[in-house]
Amino acid sequence: MKKTVLMLTAVLILTVVGSVFAQSEIICASTTSTENSGLFNYILPLFEKKTGIKVKVVARGTGAAIEMGRRGDADMAFVHAKEQELRAVAEGFFVNRHDVMYNDFVIIGPTDDPAKIKGMKSAADALKKIAERGAAFVSRGDNSGTNTKELSLWEKVGVDPKGQKWYLEVGQGMEKTQRIANEKSAYTLTDRGTWLATKDKDKLGMVIVLEDDPVLFNQYGVMAVNPEKHKHVKYTEATEFINWLISKEGQQAIASFKDSLGNHLFYPNAE
Amino acid sequence: MSSLLEAFGKAFSLMLHLNAELLAIIVLSVKVSGTALVIATLLGLPLSAYFGFKKFPVKGLMISLLNTFMGLPPVVVGLFVYLLLSRSGPLGFMALLYTPTAMIVAQSILAFPIVTSLSHSAIISVDPLIKQASLTLGATPFQTSVTILREARYGIMSAIIAAFGRVMAEVGAILIVGGNIAGFTRVMTTTIALETDKGNFELALALGIILLGISLLINLALHVVQKRGLVGVRS
Numbered sequence: 001m002k003k004t005v006l007m008l009t010a011v012l013i014l015t016v017v018g019s020v021f022a023q024s025e026i027i028c029a030s031t032t033s034t035e036n037s038g039l040f041n042y043i044l045p046l047f048e049k050k051t052g053i054k055v056k057v058v059a060r061g062t063g064a065a066i067e068m069g070r071r072g073d074a075d076m077a078f079v080h081a082k083e084q085e086l087r088a089v090a091e092g093f094f095v096n097r098h099d100v101m102y103n104d105f106v107i108i109g110p111t112d113d114p115a116k117i118k119g120m121k122s123a124a125d126a127l128k129k130i131a132e133r134g135a136a137f138v139s140r141g142d143n144s145g146t147n148t149k150e151l152s153l154w155e156k157v158g159v160d161p162k163g164q165k166w167y168l169e170v171g172q173g174m175e176k177t178q179r180i181a182n183e184k185s186a187y188t189l190t191d192r193g194t195w196l197a198t199k200d201k202d203k204l205g206m207v208i209v210l211e212d213d214p215v216l217f218n219q220y221g222v223m224a225v226n227p228e229k230h231k232h233v234k235y236t237e238a239t240e241f242i243n244w245l246i247s248k249e250g251q252q253a254i255a256s257f258k259d260s261l262g263n264h265l266f267y268p269n270a271e
Numbered sequence: 272m273s274s275l276l277e278a279f280g281k282a283f284s285l286m287l288h289l290n291a292e293l294l295a296i297i298v299l300s301v302k303v304s305g306t307a308l309v310i311a312t313l314l315g316l317p318l319s320a321y322f323g324f325k326k327f328p329v330k331g332l333m334i335s336l337l338n339t340f341m342g343l344p345p346v347v348v349g350l351f352v353y354l355l356l357s358r359s360g361p362l363g364f365m366a367l368l369y370t371p372t373a374m375i376v377a378q379s380i381l382a383f384p385i386v387t388s389l390s391h392s393a394i395i396s397v398d399p400l401i402k403q404a405s406l407t408l409g410a411t412p413f414q415t416s417v418t419i420l421r422e423a424r425y426g427i428m429s430a431i432i433a434a435f436g437r438v439m440a441e442v443g444a445i446l447i448v449g450g451n452i453a454g455f456t457r458v459m460t461t462t463i464a465l466e467t468d469k470g471n472f473e474l475a476l477a478l479g480i481i482l483l484g485i486s487l488l489i490n491l492a493l494h495v496v497q498k499r500g501l502v503g504v505r506s
């Protein structure tokens with residue numbers, strides 16, 4: 001017993017010492033959609049091999065990821081809610097923001113489409129119709145990028161869905177939200193990447209009922225935490241990663257990423 | 272049903288072909304929870320003995336508080352430690368957030384009340400005659416305390432095992448303070464949560480089965496230690 005205690009104490013000390021002598025590492029606050037798609041597993045080794053910088057990804061919703069940066073708990077953010085990002089930049093918490101890539105959102109619903117959305121062109125009008133019919137709608141409800149987009153659509157048509165009987169805020173990640181929508185025969189807004197990657201695996205009896213509305217464009221951006229706000233952040237390394245992501249090489253890496261089913265999930269569009 | 276069977280099959284094949292990544296996750300789980308348990312025990316056991324042997328005002332209140340903290344939701348502990356260790360928090364300068372150390376801190380807080388409270392119960396249930404006999408036979412108060420602790424050791428061991436079960440199974444706190452960073456702070460439970468999120472139910476369940484298996488091994492080992500202690504006393 002004494003030996004075990006000694007050993008475990010030694011392990012603890014090593015852990016503490018180890019964290020002090022950390023090499024060149026940065027923490028990137030990002031979102032579940034990027035992490036779960038496998039994008040980071042694909043591109044990070046390429047960047048690490050080239051620069052020796054290890055990128056540690058903490059996946060949260062976009063809102064939480066930006067908050068991590070504001071508090072100085074991350075060195076950079078890789079998220080998808082451009083308005084929130086620009087606001088955080090304007091407030092001085094982030095600098096060096098760039099568009100990196102995009103995909104798009106789609107509205108999915110039960111195969112029999114009870115609110116008759118198929119054939120409509122405007123996502124906002126579609127939501128309005130769902131509200132009028134009182135068809136079930138599942139919302140992420142977690143201040144994520146997807147949730148932000150959804151709320152902006154409700155606002156556009158002047159509907160306040162909160163508290164309505166047909167409106168379910170689940171506070172879960174995208175894939176779980178899709179599954180809940182499936183179980184409840186409800187509509188939901190999802191990103192095409194998650195939808196493509198999971199519809200077969202999760203045996204979702206759902207279809208895309210609306211797509212290709214320009215308003216459903218889903219822009220991903222990167223930005224570094226402002227070193228003037230938080231002195232300890234690894235601004236140089238974070239900037240190096242950002243520059244790589246928007247370089248020809250990084251953009252090609254993003255373009256060549258495919259999920260396990262062979263779908264392209266993200267399209268590079270850095271300027 | 273088929274996915275349950277599949278999970279067992281997968282768990283079995285995972286254990287047979289243990290890859291380096293999974294092994295690292297398992298090792299980190301045991302390391303974090305084990306270290307937290309040692310810290311909680313080193314702090315909790317003396318405190319429980321103090322509570323058991325000494326009389327002082329507000330003792331009842333403190334024990335009730337400890338009992339309440341046994342039911343602390345891990346997420347709350349995680350949030351508390353997060354705010355403490357965040358760069359914008361009081362201990363931010365230590366740069367401990369999103370490290371295994373932060374996870375150890377959170378789990379120590381979770382394990383501490385369990386070790387302390389249950390050990391205290393074990394100590395006060397020791398037959399008072401033993402204390403009297405020990406004192407009558409001329410033992411010093413310290414020697415008497417050691418005797419009582421020896422008598423209570425099975426209860427104390429149960430307390431430690433209960434605390435181990437709690438931290439090994441816990442996901443809420445370490446997810447918040449560890450960040451579930453691949454290859455760095457990802458442990459069994461956070462991997463299970465992640466794989467469930469990703470819809471890899473069979474893999475998640477398989478990992479759960481492995482986690483249970485590890486807990487079983489550790490409990491068996493502790494049981495052996497207990498048994499040996501018993502033989503030692505009788506001979």
